[in-house]
Amino acid sequence: MTTTELIRAADRHFWRDAAVDSRQSFLATGNFDLAANAFGLLMVHNDDIVAPGEGFDMHHHQDAEIITWVLDGALEHRDSGSAESTIVETGMAQHISAGAGVRHSEVNAAGYTSRQKVRVVQSWLPADVLGTTPSHDHHDYNDTLASGDFVQVAGPSSPLPLGVEGAALWVARLHDDLPRELSGGAFVHFFVATGEAHVDGEHLHAGDTLRLTDAGPLKVTGSGEVLAWVMDRAV
The missing domain is CATH 2.60.120.10 (Jelly Rolls)
Known part of the structure; x- marks a missing residue:
């Protein structure tokens, strides 16, 4: 549940x-x-x-x-x-x-x-693994965010893979109040950076956070920029 x-x-x-x-x-x-x-x-x-x-x-x-x-x-x-x-x-x-x-x-x-x-x-x-060689990288997502869909900006399917399995950061620039789908997970940390969003029956404004556990796929609507960490396990 x-x-x-x-x-x-x-x-x-x-x-x-x-x-x-x-x-x-x-x-x-x-x-x-x-x-x-x-x-x-x-x-x-x-x-x-x-x-x-x-x-x-x-x-x-x-x-x-x-x-x-x-x-x-x-x-x-x-x-x-x-x-x-x-x-x-x-x-x-x-x-x-x-x-x-x-x-x-x-x-x-x-x-x-x-x-x-x-x-x-x-x-x-x-x-996941301690004491590895330090590294850093960056990537520009402005073009892919123009669609309004969720884009994985860090994680296994992104240009920025992480040194921790089971976690991904998704970002969307919502517009037109069209529904967008966000994958669920054992832990979902959903943050509204700008504008507003409707997710899982909640109306969120800029600066609001919604934490969900054992969540299925989520339908998200709104207008603004939102960030969501989807994780399959805890620390």
Whole structure:
């Protein structure tokens, strides 16, 4: 039997400093047991808005699969394995497999005087195999998202395969209120980034999250951008 939990935008965890507004599906700022608070395999799901020229300086990750989806603006990424930076823009996903350990920075690619913020959704999942060689890649999905259907942007059938089995991130830019089908799974984390959506009898607005367990295929309608993690197991 499918069970659901609806988390409204106002009830998500909120963390803020001078440069970043972070709305979190799970407490991720500070010392927390991420695995204990996970939903399925999803340990972190942060909706971050970063001020121009600001971001996160060099910091360390290990044995985590990290997917960053850029909703608006451009993110500049630099890691310890390369002297060059990477720019990830709206409609692009970046995958980092932290493996044995990587240091990297993530900052708003727009300069301080631009007034252009960057908005990203970042997710963390645990790696199946520990201590692998770190790697990162990115891909542009703007063309495939134009159809309004769900597109697998990270997972086994995407250009960005993950180092964790049984998980996939799907994104859709819904329009025309046409029904779109999302595959079900043991755990589905459905997030409305912009606009609104109807799914499983619930009406969701921007910032709302719906968590479903043991879900069959879902019919989704609405207008806006939505992200859904579909997972077949838990941490």
